[in-house]
Amino acid sequence: LISALTQHVAAQQHADLARVYVAGLSAGGAMADVLGHCYPDIFAAIGVHSGLPHGAAHDMMSALHAMRTGVPAAPSGAAATPTPIIVFHGDADTTVHVNNGMAILAGATPGEVSEGQSPAGRRFTRTLYPASEGRGEAEHWRLHAAGHAWSGGSAQGSYTQPDGIDASREMLRFFLAHRLDETPRH
Numbered sequence: 001l002i003s004a005l006t007q008h009v010a011a012q013q014h015a016d017l018a019r020v021y022v023a024g025l026s027a028g029g030a031m032a033d034v035l036g037h038c039y040p041d042i043f044a045a046i047g048v049h050s051g052l053p054h055g056a057a058h059d060m061m062s063a064l065h066a067m068r069t070g071v072p073a074a075p076s077g078a079a080a081t082p083t084p085i086i087v088f089h090g091d092a093d094t095t096v097h098v099n100n101g102m103a104i105l106a107g108a109t110p111g112e113v114s115e116g117q118s119p120a121g122r123r124f125t126r127t128l129y130p131a132s133e134g135r136g137e138a139e140h141w142r143l144h145a146a147g148h149a150w151s152g153g154s155a156q157g158s159y160t161q162p163d164g165i166d167a168s169r170e171m172l173r174f175f176l177a178h179r180l181d182e183t184p185r186h
Contacts, residue, residue, distance in 0.1 A: 002031070003039045018180040023047030023171050025150050025159065026096060030056070033104055036083040044180040045084040045136075047171040050096050050148055053104040054081075070099025080107055084136035086174040088167045090146030098142070105129060105138050120163035122146065139174060141165065 029051020057063035089101025153160025
């Protein structure tokens with residue numbers, strides 16, 4: 001339904017079909033990862049903030065378990081996605097365990113690692129993952145001392161961490177670097 005709705009709205013609004021992206025927080029982040037895996041021909045890149053990896057759960061009990069303890073590696077049956085992906089996850093998240101952020105990128109070969117901080121002083125570690133056979137380019141942002149909240153969000157919003165790195169800006173930067181027709185699909 002979501003992919004069909006996306007295609008309908010994109011056609012109705014005369015959107016550039018090579019620049020359709022999906023992002024979400026928590027359950028929305030998990031859904032973004034599912035969409036990237038299932039519809040790599042529709043989405044040019046995906047963003048996951050504090051979500052579960054595709055295939056991590058099949059019912060409420062397995063979802064709650066994955067949220068509490070994290071998925072230590074790629075879930076069974078989950079394959080790499082050719083869709084480029086950017087992942088943000090707080091290492092103090094008590095709602096969705098931080099291991100889930102890394103599990104989304106399980107099997108990817110890390111490249112450059114950098115440390116930084118937001119203008120307000122909130123620390124992060126950013127790891128780049130170059131594209132490889134069957135896998136799109138990826139970024140992982142480990143947000144130090146951050147909980148289950150959108151990094152850099154407005155103080156007036158709920159589930160936001162205003163002093164964090166601006167996840168919206170970073171996702172937009174990542175998205176604009178990828179077009180569906182230019183992304184290698186191995």
